[in-house]
Amino acid sequence: MILEVAVLHIKQGLTREFEASFREASRIISSMKGYIKHELQSCIENDHQYILLVHWETLEDHTVGFRESQPYQEWKALLHHYYDPFPAVEHYELVQLDS
Amino acid sequence: MILEVAVLHIKQGLTREFEASFREASRIISSMKGYIKHELQSCIENDHQYILLVHWETLEDHTVGFRESQPYQEWKALLHHYYDPFPAVEHYELVQLDS
Numbered sequence: 001m002i003l004e005v006a007v008l009h010i011k012q013g014l015t016r017e018f019e020a021s022f023r024e025a026s027r028i029i030s031s032m033k034g035y036i037k038h039e040l041q042s043c044i045e046n047d048h049q050y051i052l053l054v055h056w057e058t059l060e061d062h063t064v065g066f067r068e069s070q071p072y073q074e075w076k077a078l079l080h081h082y083y084d085p086f087p088a089v090e091h092y093e094l095v096q097l098d099s
Numbered sequence: 100m101i102l103e104v105a106v107l108h109i110k111q112g113l114t115r116e117f118e119a120s121f122r123e124a125s126r127i128i129s130s131m132k133g134y135i136k137h138e139l140q141s142c143i144e145n146d147h148q149y150i151l152l153v154h155w156e157t158l159e160d161h162t163v164g165f166r167e168s169q170p171y172q173e174w175k176a177l178l179h180h181y182y183d184p185f186p187a188v189e190h191y192e193l194v195q196l197d198s
Contacts (some may be wrong), residue, residue, distance in 0.1 A: 003140050005150060019194055026196050041102050041191030044158065051104060051191055053152075059143065092140030092150055095118060097125050 001036065003092040004054040004062050011084045015048060018082040025078045028071045029054065034061025059091055100135065102191040103153040103161050110183045114147060117181040124177045127170045128153065133160025158190055 010018045022040055029038060036055035043049035056062045066072055080086070109117045121139055128134060135154035142148035155161045165171055179185070 002143070003150075005140075022194070023196050040194040040196060042194050044101070044190040044192060046189070049189075050194070051102075090145070090148075091143040093143060095121070095139040095141050095149070097122050097139060 001094065002056045002059050002062065003094070004052070004056060004089060005092060006052045006087045006089045008050040008052055008083060008087050009085060010048045010050065010082050012048065014082055015042075018050075018079070021078045021082070025075050028075045028078075029066070032061070032066050032069065032071065034058055034065055062091070100193065101155045101158050101161065102193070103151070103155060103188060104191060105151045105186045105188045107149040107151055107181075107186050108183060109147045109149065109181050111147065113181055114141075117149075117178075120177045120181070124174050127174050127177075128165065131160070131165050131168065131170065133157055133164055161190070 019040075026038065026040075029035060034057040036057060038052065038054040041051045041053070043051070054062070056066075066075075118139075125137070125139075128137060133156040135156060137151065137153040140150045140152070142150070153161070155165075165174075
């Protein structure tokens with residue numbers, strides 16, 4: 001399982017619209033192959049900042065399967081105009097702590 | 100519920116020792132009042148980068164209850180010398196997406 005992490009900086013005054021668009025966009029990502037779950041969290045220290053966490057079965061489910069899909073074009077159209085700057089996206093793997 | 104997020108940059112060559120120390124430190128944080136769960140994830144794009152995600156019942160459980168405790172001194176002694184630069188820590192709240 002892979003964790004996609006993106007810290008999102010939303011243009012001033014647009015957080016309410018962003019959240020509404022994100023609800024719509026959630027339906028897109030949730031339907032993709034390899035998608036497991038996602039959550040959007042809003043930052044307490046900075047009211048125009050969010051973090052998006054998406055769990056995928058594999059890295060390629062995100063980087064190829066989603067990003068090269070037609071639904072990604074709809075995702076982009078819904079969300080990308082809210083971001084300034086455009087977010088860096090990174091991927092993580094769980095470190096086992098019980099050993 | 101509050102999500103604490105810290106992106107951790109580990110000094111070159113010390114990731115194995117860091118992970119071992121983190122396992123020990125996990126026992127400290129897991130025993131604190133208001134602690135719910137935590138995970139450490141390692142970055143696929145940068146092998147000296149991690150993200151720490153900790154769920155707390157309230158913001159103060161982390162910022163006051165943990166950080167002003169004696170166990171936090173042990174946590175610091177175990178972990179802080181691995182970081183360069185010292186991490187920024189931010190807190191997030193879940194955005195409800197089902198409405």
